[in-house]
Amino acid sequence: DAKTTQPPSMDCAEGRAANLPCNHSTISGNEYVYWYRQIHSQGPQYIIHGLKNNETNEMASLIITEDRKSSTLILPHATLRDTAVYYCIVRVSANNAGNMLTFGGGTRLMVKP
Amino acid sequence: GAGVSQSPSNKVTEKGKDVELRCDPISGHTALYWYRQSLGQGLEFLIYFQGNSAPDKSGLPSDRFSAERTGGSVSTLTIQRTQQEDSAVYLCASSEYYEQYFGPGTRLTVT
Numbered sequence: 001d002a003k004t005t006q007p008p009s010m011d012c013a014e015g016r017a018a019n020l021p022c023n024h025s026t027i028s029g030n031e032y033v034y035w036y037r038q039i040h041s042q043g044p045q046y047i048i049h050g051l052k053n054n055e056t057n058e059m060a061s062l063i064i065t066e067d068r069k070s071s072t073l074i075l076p077h078a079t080l081r082d083t084a085v086y087y088c089i090v091r092v093s094a095n096n097a098g099n100m101l102t103f104g105g106g107t108r109l110m111v112k113p
Numbered sequence: 114g115a116g117v118s119q120s121p122s123n124k125v126t127e128k129g130k131d132v133e134l135r136c137d138p139i140s141g142h143t144a145l146y147w148y149r150q151s152l153g154q155g156l157e158f159l160i161y162f163q164g165n166s167a168p169d170k171s172g173l174p175s176d177r178f179s180a181e182r183t184g185g186s187v188s189t190l191t192i193q194r195t196q197q198e199d200s201a202v203y204l205c206a207s208s209e210y211y212e213q214y215f216g217p218g219t220r221l222t223v224t
Contacts, residue, residue, distance in 0.1 A: 043215030
């Protein structure tokens with residue numbers, strides 16, 4: 001799986017949009033971009049994933065650049081409960097066959113009142 | 114609906130003792146994963162079960178670690194002769210397609 005690079009930490013004001021960047025310059029054509037987050041003392045939680053088109057769900061939006069070398073996770077209206085470590089991962093395929101997750105350092109997002 | 118559950122939530126054991134950690138995956142999920150996470154670290158893959166296929170044990174750190182999945186459902190991770198470096202949070206996840214659903218983890222402390 002391709003390596004990703006994320007800033008170690010970010011702050012965001014409550015109610016504002018949180019934009020979390022991820023660089024994956026060595027991504028292959030068949031690799032998807034996934035985002036998970038881990039709130040303190042909980043297991044990781046899936047957020048969203050995409051291949052090349054922008055994606056949106058009830059939790060977040062994922063913007064992938066045209067060259068697919070970077071992406072941004074957007075939490076449109078951050079709340080205190082969004083304080084967590086956010087992990088950007090690239091994976092070969094979207095099915096679950098042997099698709100174990102490997103998390104790096106992630107971005108520690110602190111939402112402040 | 115019910116998510117992934119793990120027990121116990123916390124386990125303190127003496128060095129050299131054996132421990133068993135249990136995972137109840139989401140009903141119907143064919144894939145089950147065990148990971149561990151040391152304090153402040155990322156996720157380390159341990160073992161993967163997919164249906165009735167032979168498990169992928171490539172992440173197990175030593176032969177003291179083993180896991181079973183009975184009837185394609187409940188899984189047990191066993192650590193024999195525990196060492197202090199085994200102290201970590203052990204996470205179980207189950208999956209049907211692309212999203213992995215994680216349990217709350219078992220915090221293992223070896224004294």
